[in-house]
Amino acid sequence: MNYYFITGSSKGLGKSLTELLLEDENNFVYGIARTSSIKHERYIHTNMDLSNLDEVENYLFPELNNVNRIILVNNAGMVGDVNRVGKIDNKKIIDCYNLNLISPVILINNFISKYTSLSCEKMVLNISSGAGRTPIDGWNVYCSTKAGIDMFSQVLKEEAKIDNSNVTVLSLAPGIIDTDMQVQIREAKESAFSSIEKFIEYKKDGDLTLPDVTAKQVYRFITEKDLSTNVLCSVRDLSE
Numbered sequence: 001m002n003y004y005f006i007t008g009s010s011k012g013l014g015k016s017l018t019e020l021l022l023e024d025e026n027n028f029v030y031g032i033a034r035t036s037s038i039k040h041e042r043y044i045h046t047n048m049d050l051s052n053l054d055e056v057e058n059y060l061f062p063e064l065n066n067v068n069r070i071i072l073v074n075n076a077g078m079v080g081d082v083n084r085v086g087k088i089d090n091k092k093i094i095d096c097y098n099l100n101l102i103s104p105v106i107l108i109n110n111f112i113s114k115y116t117s118l119s120c121e122k123m124v125l126n127i128s129s130g131a132g133r134t135p136i137d138g139w140n141v142y143c144s145t146k147a148g149i150d151m152f153s154q155v156l157k158e159e160a161k162i163d164n165s166n167v168t169v170l171s172l173a174p175g176i177i178d179t180d181m182q183v184q185i186r187e188a189k190e191s192a193f194s195s196i197e198k199f200i201e202y203k204k205d206g207d208l209t210l211p212d213v214t215a216k217q218v219y220r221f222i223t224e225k226d227l228s229t230n231v232l233c234s235v236r237d238l239s240e
């Protein structure tokens with residue numbers, strides 16, 4: 001059996017990916033989000049606020065039997081308060097770093113610790129963003145959380161190589177997806193975000209990818225071994 005742990009499995013990309021994985025009877029998914037929208041015999045949901053680090057620290061990865069692969073997908077994320085530095089809501093700064101960066105790091109730490117003695121292949125797939133690799137005004141906190149997860153992923157890969165630990169690591173930018181996150185981006189104040197018109201145009205022009213389509217692209221990075229030899233990758237690297 002392949003066991004997946006997916007954060008943000010209730011909607012958007014995480015929900016589409018979970019539903020796609022559940023089509024294969026060899027896959028079992030543990031989902032984590034504040035709300036639940038999937039019922040399936042091979043799906044177990046944990047209600048958790050991943051901005052609350054006490055809750056994250058207390059999450060216990062289960063004992064697993066008959067394991068082929070174990071995969072942790074850190075997908076839950078938010079763009080946070082789109083604003084100029086000096087005007088950002090401090091509570092939202094903390095929530096955004098907790099959700100996008102610190103909770104994935106704690107989950108990875110506990111995931112590696114829990115399953116290190118299992119000889120099966122393990123994978124950590126972090127859903128990053130092009131915004132972690134290019135500065136975008138108004139998204140200071142979001143960009144820096146994604147840059148942080150990119151670097152954490154690269155260091156993890158170095159450690160996995162040294163330790164020969166059978167852990168694959170990717171930090172994957174998923175492109176621009178038609179989800180609630182994009183709704184929130186389009187609701188930003190123009191004075192806080194100079195690219196807002198561009199994002200409104202993306203939606204009008206049909207340039208946003210449906211989450212089910214992006215999920216299929218993400219699935220390829222999970223299942224096609226060595227599709228990306230670089231830790232930092234993007235669905236835009238796919239040729240077809």
Ligand SMILES: NC(=O)c1ccc[n+]([C@@H]2O[C@H](COP(=O)([O-])OP(=O)(O)OC[C@H]3O[C@@H](n4cnc5c(N)ncnc54)[C@H](OP(=O)(O)O)[C@@H]3O)[C@@H](O)[C@H]2O)c1
Binds near residue numbers: 178
């Ligand atoms: N959409 C894009 O264009 C785009 C572009 C680049 C990267 N990304 C990245 O792709 C990932 C998925 O984004 P999406 O567009 O699918 O977003 P979305 O539709 O807003 O979904 C976000 C998911 O994260 C969960 N989540 C949010 N806050 C949470 C919290 N405090 N605790 C637990 N779960 C929480 C949500 O579940 P609940 O509300 O039920 O908790 C939901 O399942 C994110 O990491 C995002 O940064 C998205």
